[in-house]
Amino acid sequence: PETSALQRLFNSVEELRGAVRSKEARLLGANSNVSLQAERDQLRALQEQLVELGKEEDSVRMQRDLLAKQQEQLRTQIAEQKGRMQLLQSQVARRTDVDSELAVRKVELQESTEAARRARATADSTFARAKQLRDERSQNVTRFRHDLDIQDAKVRNLQREVDALTELSKSIDVMQGRVENADALKAKLAAADNTVRSSERELEGLRARLEGAEDKRKKKEAVREALLANIRLKKIEVEAQQHQQEIDTLLKDLGGRDVEALRQQLATIRLRSTELQKQRSFREGELVQTRESIRALDLELASPLYAGVEQRHREATIRHESAALASKDLGRYHSALDKALMKFHSLKMAEINKTIKELWQRVYRGRDIDYVAVRSDSEEGDGEAGPVDSSATGRALRSYNYRVVMVCGDAELDMRGRCSAGQRVLCSLIIRLALADSFCVNCGVLALDEPTTNLDAANIRGLAEALAALIEARRAQSRFQLVLITHDEVFVNRLAQLQVCDWFYRIHKDESGCSKIDKQRIQLFGD
Numbered sequence: 001p002e003t004s005a006l007q008r009l010f011n012s013v014e015e016l017r018g019a020v021r022s023k024e025a026r027l028l029g030a031n032s033n034v035s036l037q038a039e040r041d042q043l044r045a046l047q048e049q050l051v052e053l054g055k056e057e058d059s060v061r062m063q064r065d066l067l068a069k070q071q072e073q074l075r076t077q078i079a080e081q082k083g084r085m086q087l088l089q090s091q092v093a094r095r096t097d098v099d100s101e102l103a104v105r106k107v108e109l110q111e112s113t114e115a116a117r118r119a120r121a122t123a124d125s126t127f128a129r130a131k132q133l134r135d136e137r138s139q140n141v142t143r144f145r146h147d148l149d150i151q152d153a154k155v156r157n158l159q160r161e162v163d164a165l166t167e168l169s170k171s172i173d174v175m176q177g178r179v180e181n182a183d184a185l186k187a188k189l190a191a192a193d194n195t196v197r198s199s200e201r202e203l204e205g206l207r208a209r210l211e212g213a214e215d216k217r218k219k220k221e222a223v224r225e226a227l228l229a230n231i232r233l234k235k236i237e238v239e240a241q242q243h244q245q246e247i248d249t250l251l252k253d254l255g256g257r258d259v260e261a262l263r264q265q266l267a268t269i270r271l272r273s274t275e276l277q278k279q280r281s282f283r284e285g286e287l288v289q290t291r292e293s294i295r296a297l298d299l300e301l302a303s304p305l306y307a308g309v310e311q312r313h314r315e316a317t318i319r320h321e322s323a324a325l326a327s328k329d330l331g332r333y334h335s336a337l338d339k340a341l342m343k344f345h346s347l348k349m350a351e352i353n354k355t356i357k358e359l360w361q362r363v364y365r366g367r368d369i370d371y372v373a374v375r376s377d378s379e380e381g382d383g384e385a386g387p388v389d390s391s392a393t394g395r396a397l398r399s400y401n402y403r404v405v406m407v408c409g410d411a412e413l414d415m416r417g418r419c420s421a422g423q424r425v426l427c428s429l430i431i432r433l434a435l436a437d438s439f440c441v442n443c444g445v446l447a448l449d450e451p452t453t454n455l456d457a458a459n460i461r462g463l464a465e466a467l468a469a470l471i472e473a474r475r476a477q478s479r480f481q482l483v484l485i486t487h488d489e490v491f492v493n494r495l496a497q498l499q500v501c502d503w504f505y506r507i508h509k510d511e512s513g514c515s516k517i518d519k520q521r522i523q524l525f526g527d
Helices: 002-028 036-093 095-180 182-254 259-302 309-363 421-439 457-474 489-497
Strands: 371-382 396-408 411-414 445-449 481-485 503-509 515-521
Touching (some): 002 036, 036 457, 309 371, 309 421, 309 457, 371 421, 396 421, 421 445, 457 481, 457 489
Parallel strands (some): 445 481
Antiparallel strands (some): 371 396, 396 411, 503 515
């Protein structure tokens, strides 16, 4: 039945192809009475019927393949059941030998258990011996390291002794050089000794004379000091008498007051007066420094550098305030522009994903992916400069990471590393078509190079139908152009069946090996 159905479909396809060829021949004829548009409509209807028959043929082939797979699975199951039956028969035949074999196995199990027990005891003793050897090894390693440290210390001591001997050898060499010059030095030293002796004799004479003059000076100084001391003593006695008279007068004026308390109060007042004098001196010093600073600043302000400084300060203040207000306005403009761009980005992403979903569902023939979409993850980072005012607070540089996901039901997964080469190529083509549909309104040129790479037959047909629908939708636009470069003749034949264009260009090599480009009618492709 499947073969007959396929034969009927094949005959129907051949009849439709013959009808198409006859219509094309009539269309190309010079004496045709039917209009080109009517022929094209009729041809398009026939092509649609051919497409439907192709789809039915694909469904029948899929059913046939499914039945063939089921038949093969049944055959495999029957073979497995036969093998299992033979195994059961052999087991039933050997059942009489099972009891004797079981007894043998029990004896072997007992022997194995005893051997395992002996092996476990041997392993325990071996483990203890290994532990003892490890401990001895650790002790030997410790002892060796200790001996190594001692030897290193001895080596360092010997090295230091060698360095000391080297220095001593150098000193001996220097001393030998000095001994060679000893004779000359002895002669010079004798001459110097004679000079020193003569100088010492002269110095002794000068010292004697100096001592005599010094004695005379000291005597005069003693007499002078005694006279000055007597004069000071007389003055002090006179001052003491005056102070005593003043004290007697004050005691009379006090009339019996506490002198000790007055002395303490006087001492306190003197201390306070001393502190005030210190503070006054400190403040006078600060005042002098401040006046000097003011004088220096007045001189600096009078210099040409600070001429018109008030006017310049006022202008700088105006510029600063204007810049602050401009920065605030720019911050508001940046915030509004950022919101507008975010809204535009969201609208365009929604539009692109909608187009991608429609094209995927129209082109893709598999059932493992419902549709694909582009997701954008935004990342924010602080700018290099700090914010100027509160309106600019929170301003950040935003970047987007785009990724393609595939959706099946409620599950969403990244396509990277999880899709086949054909799915990846088809997804790339659909995303390009969606981007061109969203952004290339005034520039409708779309170029596709080998778009059917890694695609199976069903997806190739779906891509051809999607491109045909795109061409029909954009046929009225004057700027729309679609450039296809392909080696897939099945894909070109499918486009020819869908009547998307009238001509195509074939590149081939002539007899001399040179490439040539021929313009041919697409209705005659495949003849």
